[in-house]
Amino acid sequence: MSITAAELKLNLGKYLQLAESEDIFITQNGKVVAKLSNPNADRVEMAKSLLGVIPADITLEESRREKGRKCMKALIDTCVIVDVLQNFIV
Known part of the structure; x- marks a missing residue:
C-alpha cells in the first residue's frame, strides 16, 4: 500500500x-520517502520457512x-589448527 505523508499524518492510528x-x-x-512495517514480520517469515526442517521423529x-x-x-577442530600453527612458530 502507498499513501502520502499528509494522509499518514491525518490517520496515523489507522495506518x-x-x-x-x-x-x-x-x-x-510523488517519491517514496519511508516505509512503515511490522518489525517482527521478518522473524515470522523466517520461522515459517523453518517448519519441516527438523524431522518430526527427533526430540528437542x-x-x-x-x-x-x-x-x-x-x-x-579450531584447537587442532591452533596447535599446528604453534608448532610452526616455535
Whole structure:
C-alpha cells in the first residue's frame, strides 16, 4: 500500500494498525520517502520457512545434543589448527 505523508499524518492510528499486516510506503511529492512495517514480520517469515526442517521423529533433547556435538567438533577442530600453527612458530 502507498499513501502520502499528509494522509499518514491525518490517520496515523489507522495506518499503524494496517502496518501490522502489510508494508505501507509513504510518499512525498510523488517519491517514496519511508516505509512503515511490522518489525517482527521478518522473524515470522523466517520461522515459517523453518517448519519441516527438523524431522518430526527427533526430540528437542536429541536436537540439542546434536547441536552440542557440532559445536564441540568445531571447537576441537579450531584447537587442532591452533596447535599446528604453534608448532610452526616455535
